[in-house]
Amino acid sequence: MKLINIIAIRISLIAVAILAFWSVLFYYAVMNEVNDEVDDALEDYAETILIRHVRNEELPTQSSGSNNQFFIKEISPEEAMLQERVRYEDRDVFINEKNEFEPARVLHYIFENEEGKLFELEVSTPHIEKRDLKQAIFYWIIFLFIAILLFVSILSIWSVKRTMSPLRVLLKWIDNYRVGADNKPLNNPTKIYELSTLNKVVEDSFGRMEEAYLLQKRFVENASHEMQTPLAISISRLEMMLEDPTLSEKQMESVVKTKQTLDRLVKMNRALLLLSKIDNGLFHNHSSVCISEIVQKLIPDYQMVYAAKNISLNTVIKEPFYLNIDENLAATLVSNLIKNAYTHNISGGEILISTDKNSIIVENTSDNGELDEKLIFERFYHSSNSRQSIGLGLSIVQSICRNYNLNIHYSFNNGKHRFTIKKN
Amino acid sequence: MLLLQAKHKKMKILVVEDNSELREVITQSLEKERYLVEVAADYSTASQKIAEYEYDCILLDIMLPDGNGLNLLREAEKDNRHLNVIILSAKDSVEDKVAGLQLGADDYLPKPFHLSELHARIKSLLRRMNWSGNNILTIANLKINTTSFSVLINDKHIDLGRKEYDILLFLVNRKERIVEKEILAEGVWGDFIDQADNFDFIYAHIKNLRKKLKEAGAQVEIKTVYGFGYKLEVL
Secondary structure: OOHHHHHHHHHHHHHHHHHHHHHHHHHHHHHHHHHHHHHHHHHHHHHHHHHHHHHOOOOOOOOOOOOOEEEEEEOOHHHHHHOOOEEEEEEEEEEOOOOEEEEEEEEEEEEEOOOOOEEEEEEEEEOOOHHHHHHHHHHHHHHHHHHHHHHHHHHHHHHHHHHHHHHHHHHHHHHHOOOOOOOOOOOOOOOOHHHHHHHHHHHHHHHHHHHHHHHHHHHHHHHHHHHHHHHHHHHHHHHHHHOOOOOOHHHHHHHHHHHHHHHHHHHHHHHHHHHHHHHOOOOOOEEEEEHHHHHHHHHHHHHHHOHHHOOEEEEEEOOOOEEEEEHHHHHHHHHHHHHHHHHOOOOOOEEEEEEEOOEEEEEEEOOOOOOOHHHHOOOOOOOOOOOOOOOOHHHHHHHHHHHOOEEEEEEEEOOEEEEEEEEO | OHHHHHHHOOOEEEEEOOOHHHHHHHHHHHHHOOOEEEEEOOHHHHHHHHHHOOOOEEEEEOEEOOEEOHHHHHHHHHOOOOOOEEEEEOOOOHHHHHHHHHOOOOEEEEOOOOHHHHHHHHHHHHHHHHOOOOOEEEEOOEEEEOOOOEEEEOOEEEOOOHHHHHHHHHHHHOOOOOEEHHHHHHHHHOHHHHHOOOOHHHHHHHHHHHHHHHHOOOOEEEEEEOOOEEEEEEO
16 A cells, blocks of 8 residues: 555544544534523523513513514412423424424523412523534535545645655665666665665665675685685596506495596586576677577487487477577576476476477476476475486576576476476 | 607696695696606796796696786797697686687696596697697507598498497597596586486497497407496507
8 A cells, every 4th residue: 555545544534533523522612602692692581571570561472573482371389399490491392473393492480479479481582403503514524524635635645745756766776676787876865864864774785785695606606616626636536546456346336436426516516606607697608599409409419318218309399499698508508408307207208398489398297296486496406306416407597597588487287397488 | 659659758748736736646647647747836937847848738727826827828929839738727617718728728628627538638639739630540450530530440441320439539538547437428428418317328339339349350449347437448
């Protein structure tokens, strides 16, 4: 959810609560004031009638055009005891002139005349219509609420847009940032302290990240380099030992096995070096290379090597697939994919390689079910039954793809692994 | 013939390598092959020796404590001298290789290498040097023409498949040495072969090759060494 929406929603919720509370308060305040005024008027009116009644003067006509009314009736002392002397109430009163009921404020007044008789005087005056008032207040409150909401929205959109534009620039920059790639410097001047601090913090931490990444890349490269000479020495010593004619078969076998293990280490080392070279972008000899052609060229060798596995291989070249890439890397890419398809296959399985203008697909029957797409490209990842492999082949494939802006995707269906490499 | 040559006049090789252990191993192995070996542990020693003496072959490490080995090639180039150089480098980079070969190095061998590979490279370099243009390898009654890819036994042409020829050449270049199956496979088929779990396909080729050699009466034999390798022996 966008910041703007959150601000608008929060402010409107608070506004609803405040306005609801305020409208209730407002209503009662208004009613109170109105009642006060009306009660004063009623009292004056009641007093006039009372005085006249007591003096036995002529009482005013029922209503002198003001819709005011009064009634006087005699009551017993018992009745009078039950009531307060002065009492106000709100009730609908029938108004003769209008011939209808109207809400009215009513004053009951109990008094005694000279003869000691008790009377109740009831005066009433039409009253403001409370329902109307409530409705009016309600509508106005809603109007006010919408006005506030509109105002708040416009204000927050405007202010967020204005003040948050450096934040948007920063977010876009972070989103486009790729570690190890050639990133543009962040150009985002702002007067807002928090945002300029954020800029600085982000830039600093990205810088540190970049440094760590470089160090790690260098480390792999340097470590691999440093291992070459000791490996060369050990292998050479074993080789010289093998030339000794006095060695027994058993001794020779164990020397050879040791040497083979070292050879594996050499291969691992070379693969790591290759990987870090690809990641460091040390391949520059790009030319237009036909991947389909490389596939055709490599297949016979693989068929020979894996003849024992009896795997049937089919290629479908719908259209030649050209890439602008270093030729050696292209061969590495293709041979790693084919090798993979052979080694993780069952005896008598199938391999299907197809290319079209924009992609190459390598599909093969699987020896162990679906693999985890997140893991297979990781360095030194081994599926359960392939200790023979170094575990860097697919990492190298992925690195090459990343460097040449290719999209590599793994999927599994009908018992087949499928690797798709597509131009982006 | 190479052996004869070596007996006539010992080939002189300079090993320029800063790592003492590796230097020692290489020296030992070369001396076993009856080369005359001299060593230089750093750039200045190497530069001095090269200026004073002639060497048939120089094994040159690029990264030396006091300078870049490639500069030795540059110096020689200035003096209009050609050195027969095989670069040994821990930095298996295309740039280094290209730079080295452009400066007149004859070969480039990335570390770590097999001694058998080193010997094969030295031999082929010395051969090129002594019979420039005429690339005929002779061993017993076997002649291999490396430009026309043809093999003659007792001056009679024998027909070999492409891979059979490659295997024979690989073994001849490493004659009297044990060549492991894996190394043979890599040398003939390429690096990608490393993950093959079964080297039966080599055996099929070796079998054919043996049969053809025997039928033509070759005085060399490919021997199987304890099931893990092969060795080409002169009968």
